[in-house]
Amino acid sequence: MSNKLRAIRGMNDILPEVSGTWRYLESTVQAIVESYGYREIRLPLLEQTELFKRSIGEVTDIVEKEMYTFPDRNGESLTLRPEATAGVVRAGMTNGLFHNQKQKLWTTGPMFRYEKPQQGRYRQFYQFDVEAVGFDGPDVDAELIIMSARMWQRLGIDKIRLEINSLGTPAARAGYREALVEYFSSVKNQLDEDSIRRLEQNPLRILDSKNPDMKALVEAAPIMLDFLDEASAEHFAALKALLDAAGVPYSVNPRLVRGLDYYSRTVFEWVTDALGSQGAVCSGGRYDGLVEKLGGRPTPAVGWAMGIERLVALFEACGGKAPVADADVYIAALGEGTLERAFALAEELRDQVTGIRIEMNLGGGSFKSQMKRADKSGAEYALILGEQELAEGQVGIKPLRSTDDQESVALDELAATLAKILR
Ligand code: ATP
Ligand code: MG
Numbered sequence: 001m002s003n004k005l006r007a008i009r010g011m012n013d014i015l016p017e018v019s020g021t022w023r024y025l026e027s028t029v030q031a032i033v034e035s036y037g038y039r040e041i042r043l044p045l046l047e048q049t050e051l052f053k054r055s056i057g058e059v060t061d062i063v064e065k066e067m068y069t070f071p072d073r074n075g076e077s078l079t080l081r082p083e084a085t086a087g088v089v090r091a092g093m094t095n096g097l098f099h100n101q102k103q104k105l106w107t108t109g110p111m112f113r114y115e116k117p118q119q120g121r122y123r124q125f126y127q128f129d130v131e132a133v134g135f136d137g138p139d140v141d142a143e144l145i146i147m148s149a150r151m152w153q154r155l156g157i158d159k160i161r162l163e164i165n166s167l168g169t170p171a172a173r174a175g176y177r178e179a180l181v182e183y184f185s186s187v188k189n190q191l192d193e194d195s196i197r198r199l200e201q202n203p204l205r206i207l208d209s210k211n212p213d214m215k216a217l218v219e220a221a222p223i224m225l226d227f228l229d230e231a232s233a234e235h236f237a238a239l240k241a242l243l244d245a246a247g248v249p250y251s252v253n254p255r256l257v258r259g260l261d262y263y264s265r266t267v268f269e270w271v272t273d274a275l276g277s278q279g280a281v282c283s284g285g286r287y288d289g290l291v292e293k294l295g296g297r298p299t300p301a302v303g304w305a306m307g308i309e310r311l312v313a314l315f316e317a318c319g320g321k322a323p324v325a326d327a328d329v330y331i332a333a334l335g336e337g338t339l340e341r342a343f344a345l346a347e348e349l350r351d352q353v354t355g356i357r358i359e360m361n362l363g364g365g366s367f368k369s370q371m372k373r374a375d376k377s378g379a380e381y382a383l384i385l386g387e388q389e390l391a392e393g394q395v396g397i398k399p400l401r402s403t404d405d406q407e408s409v410a411l412d413e414l415a416a417t418l419a420k421i422l423r
Helices: 016-035 049-056 061-066 085-094 139-155 170-186 193-201 203-208 212-219 230-246 308-317 338-352 367-376 387-391 411-421
Strands: 046-048 068-071 077-080 103-112 124-133 161-166 264-271 280-286 301-307 329-334 358-360 381-386 394-399 407-410
Touching (some): 046 085, 085 124, 161 230, 193 203, 338 381, 387 394
Antiparallel strands (some): 068 077
């Protein structure tokens, strides 16, 4: 069939067999950031195109070629968010959250970028995002990193390392920019097309090139750390001292610039070698100029974003397994009038045994086929309601994961018995 329905390229369905792992990771991460005082903000997926152009920067991969942009029915240009920071800042400004207040916020959900789909790189992907607005740092920069280190530790993720750098102030970066233009102009005949274009408009982006042919050139380029202004150098030194004191290892990567324009001073990336070339798991930095650039008062801010697909893959690569959420009991009903009783019993148990997970046999079937389904459900026990058991006020409890014998329990003792054996 030529017009068979298909999913959109680079946009994945998260199926039940993996969604449990997703939820476990998301809830663990949420609990940790909440315990540090971050509060959730939920945002629209769509924003004015202008917001992303102004915040991320015109001469970036995202704005140049990765955004899903379309006219709304009234003609206004809208864009599916490619990242979360711009929306958080927009929401903070339009709701007055940054007026004489500091905010520690988290948000999560899908992001959209028209990239070449491959392992670890999708067109709809999920991020967990944390932003601290109104804080100068470097204390909050350190806390954000320490908080992420705690996540890895809690999740048993060890194949990960931290890289940090400082991009200084915009003024300091202007000096660095000149040095970069001079250097890259001297090797212009070796630059790729993207880099030549960036040489004029945004030479820092050349350092972020994913083209392996550019690697040697980028490595020989001048480094930002030699151009840092004094205040940024102090800020960076203080961040390193706080990380040292907290026992969080890091390496300084002077080529780390990050793919968005709005960063200043601290930038960092948690990277892994366990996932092939898609090694960036959690990336962040300081964006002291962004609120002002979007029309607000000068407001320092810092945050990070973590790719959830990459977190899931890394968790598994480190041997992680989410706790299983199979049923506790599977109820089999056999014979005349037993189904009604089984439903009533299931509801009673749900009232009486806190948190019990019950799966009912649906669609009838012989004893054998009901037991087959019970086994497949992963349940610990099958509850067997036959005509004769019910007539005697009894129910059969059959262990499904051990060789123990089936037992009979009086119906009015069932809840108490289950409460005991399921602990
Ligand atoms: P990369 O260098 O891999 O392109 P990035 O610098 O574009 O990453 P950010 O914009 O900083 O990434 O986004 C934060 C995190 O979101 C990344 O560290 C990564 O884990 C994840 N991420 C980014 N783009 C994608 C994508 N297309 N598919 C899946 N995850 C992604
Ligand atoms: Mg990218």
